[in-house]
Amino acid sequence: MNEARSAAADKIAARVRDLRYGTKLSRKKLAERADMDVSHLARIESGQGNPTVETLIQLATALDVTVEHFVEGLTAADLPSNVKPYSEADFRRALRGEAQASQK
Template identity: 75%
Template sequence: MSRAKLAQRADMDVRHLARIEAGDGNPTLFVLIQLTTALDVKTETFVKGLTSADLPENLTPYSEADFRRELRRRGGA
């Protein structure tokens, strides 16, 4: 399936899909669901078995403490 066709079926911009495919974009859960729906596969197909060890070396897992710190920074809690 072409990138253009997949983007159309997933109702997303083809440039966004290209960035994800190139590893330059990080899809949200919503986008993963759009893509798996367009491909007619289960969402778990994309994420099953992944762990924090699969993250690039320059990234670290996002902890609950990180989330709370970000909320405080934004004035949310």
Template identity: 75%
Template structure:
């Protein structure tokens, strides 16, 4: 089995799987209720998928939970290594360093 796309993807996938198990719903049935392809749901549950906000809302509706349960507690540290967002302060600091003339 492949590694999850990111810690965020793994946590969201595990939560979808857990909620589906709690409601004793098959993957096929949840996919139908959420109006998505069962293979897309399988990728999300395995942590390989990268669900959009729309997809999270679809899943939340089908699972009868609020959409925010999927992202609660996630931070930038849960993103893939290739994605590193800056806070405003970090961004300004980086910009100043780039604009500073070389001291050599």
């Protein structure tokens, strides 16, 4: 099996799988309840998929949990290594650094 896209994808995958196993639903039955293709669900459960908010709502509804259940505790550290978001404080530090560099 391929590696998950990111720690976030891996954690969401585990949460979906755990809920599905806990409710004793087959992948096919959950896909039907969530109104999605079973191959899409398989990609999400393997960490290869990149579910949209709409997809997470579909899964949350079908599994009778909140959408927050899937993303609770995830942070920027869980994103793929090529994604580097930064905070307002980071942005201001960068601006100060650029201003100082231009004054030299």
